[in-house]
Amino acid sequence: MKMANKLNLFIIDDQIPAIPEYVENLVYNTKLDAGSLKHLLKVAEWKGQHSLKRLTSDILRSDHAQSGDLSTYGFTHPSICLDEIDSGLQPDLIIYDWEYGSESNIESANLLIEILNSTKAFIFVYSLVRNEIPPFLNKLEFDAFADRFQLFLKGDTESSIFSSEEFILQYILTRLSKSNVIKIQGITVTFNENGYLNNPSDILHLESIFGRAFLLDRIKSIGFTWSEQNIENMLNNLDDKLLLDEKRSLLITPDSTLFISKFNPELEISLLEAFKRYGLLKVREAFETGIVKV
Amino acid sequence: MAELTQEEKDKIGPLIAPFSRSNKKPELCVIKDGESEIEPFINHLHDAASDEEPENVVHLKVEEVETLIANAGRFEEKCYLWIIDDKSIKMLKERTRNVKRTHKPNCICHTNLTGGEYARMGGEVFFCEDGRVFLNPFSDRYGGRNITDEQWEATKDYFKNVGYTSLVDIIELLQTT
Numbered sequence: 321m322k323m324a325n326k327l328n329l330f331i332i333d334d335q336i337p338a339i340p341e342y343v344e345n346l347v348y349n350t351k352l353d354a355g356s357l358k359h360l361l362k363v364a365e366w367k368g369q370h371s372l373k374r375l376t377s378d379i380l381r382s383d384h385a386q387s388g389d390l391s392t393y394g395f396t397h398p399s400i401c402l403d404e405i406d407s408g409l410q411p412d413l414i415i416y417d418w419e420y421g422s423e424s425n426i427e428s429a430n431l432l433i434e435i436l437n438s439t440k441a442f443i444f445v446y447s448l449v450r451n452e453i454p455p456f457l458n459k460l461e462f463d464a465f466a467d468r469f470q471l472f473l474k475g476d477t478e479s480s481i482f483s484s485e486e487f488i489l490q491y492i493l494t495r496l497s498k499s500n501v502i503k504i505q506g507i508t509v510t511f512n513e514n515g516y517l518n519n520p521s522d523i524l525h526l527e528s529i530f531g532r533a534f535l536l537d538r539i540k541s542i543g544f545t546w547s548e549q550n551i552e553n554m555l556n557n558l559d560d561k562l563l564l565d566e567k568r569s570l571l572i573t574p575d576s577t578l579f580i581s582k583f584n585p586e587l588e589i590s591l592l593e594a595f596k597r598y599g600l601l602k603v604r605e606a607f608e609t610g611i612v613k614v
Numbered sequence: 615m616a617e618l619t620q621e622e623k624d625k626i627g628p629l630i631a632p633f634s635r636s637n638k639k640p641e642l643c644v645i646k647d648g649e650s651e652i653e654p655f656i657n658h659l660h661d662a663a664s665d666e667e668p669e670n671v672v673h674l675k676v677e678e679v680e681t682l683i684a685n686a687g688r689f690e691e692k693c694y695l696w697i698i699d700d701k702s703i704k705m706l707k708e709r710t711r712n713v714k715r716t717h718k719p720n721c722i723c724h725t726n727l728t729g730g731e732y733a734r735m736g737g738e739v740f741f742c743e744d745g746r747v748f749l750n751p752f753s754d755r756y757g758g759r760n761i762t763d764e765q766w767e768a769t770k771d772y773f774k775n776v777g778y779t780s781l782v783d784i785i786e787l788l789q790t791t
Contacts, residue, residue: 472716
């Protein structure tokens with residue numbers, strides 16, 4: 321089901337490739353529209369920027385971009401983006417590369433603060449030097465914006481079931497619609513609205529319960545579609561049980577010997593039953609600490 | 615000073631590596647990016663051997679105690695994570711920004727208190743404005759889902775020795791509600 325909203329996405333990155341015809345025509349001095357970005361994807365060499373290229377390509381090829389619900393603009397420097405914002409084009413989401421040639425981390429931080437102050441956009445701080453950045457973003461001046469940015473390592477496929485680019489892509493698409501074609505470790509997966517997961521990022525909660533290897537295996541076996549029936553089948557095939565202290569409404573994992581000795585839960589319920597009754601977040605919390613109030 | 619005595623160490627249990635008490639699958643017992651950094655937080659780390667409440671403590675309001683119980687002892691906004699290392703109790707507010715932790719950048723975790731190193735025990739603590747200190751052993755890295763009653767009692771005794779005399783055991787509280 322599609323929501324009736326439209327989004328502007330800015331990609332700010334000096335590694336968007338420069339081609340002579342655009343340099344000569346001063347195209348890089350202003351915003352690059354989707355047509356220009358598509359042309360660059362086709363003809364330019366994205367040296368050492370395959371992750372950025374793939375992300376840009378996936379965004380522009382998405383149904384939302386094709387339908388006009390998602391408008392994407394590229395910028396090769398934050399100052400160009402700020403000029404565009406001054407002229408009235410407001411972004412909803414920004415992919416913000418951190419490093420710009422010889423500019424310092426302090427300059428990058430200042431530009432980011434300026435963008436945060438000038439917009440209400442959510443910003444993916446996206447960088448190859450991710451590990452150098454935390455000391456600058458952990459500063460007090462970013463406190464007021466803590467919920468509006470998130471730091472990603474370019475090309476990171478190890479930190480979670482989603483690569484950095486897949487996470488960014490599915491976040492953008494989910495802002496427009498809950499049902500989407502998303503990517504998980506390069507596999508194209510259809511996410512349908514269902515009673516178990518609210519949106520694709522809830523897959524991260526499943527990952528924290530079952531682990532990445534298990535989920536990847538299941539993604540293949542459930543036919544690459546996250547539908548209600550497929551999720552139910554997946555949960556049904558698991559042997560995991562949870563214990564329920566009905567009197568105190570506590571859900572306890574079977575390995576929680578301290579809590580079992582204290583509460584003596586008498587009922588055993590299947591994982592599917594727990595998901596159905598209490599939802600994903602409660603089950604995740606139970607697995608995290610061993611006990612949760614339901 | 616209430617540095618751990620040898621007797622307290624023996625009762626609370628040995629120093630353990632993160633997750634080594636966990637029954638989770640090995641692939642879930644991994645310290646992710648940003649979860650073992652201690653350096654960004656070292657100046658804010660509260661060493662409870664020398665003081666009673668962390669600096670600028672965010673108190674749990676009396677009326678929020680009900681919410682704490684209703685959530686089985688969880689309340690992220692007012693939560694302080696604690697660990698007991700080889701010497702004393704260390705604490706830090708859970709809602710401390712940790713941008714390198716990509717998928718939960720607004721919070722630290724227990725291994726941020728140890729730099730990913732060993733600890734004897736871990737959990738969560740809440741400082742109520744009326745002086746009560748609510749304690750649980752909820753930590754999947756160092757904590758207590760499968761510790762013994764004796765270890766938990768020894769942990770609480772140590773907190774009391776340090777000065778937290780108005781200690782409330784969240785597990786006991788849940789038993790009576």
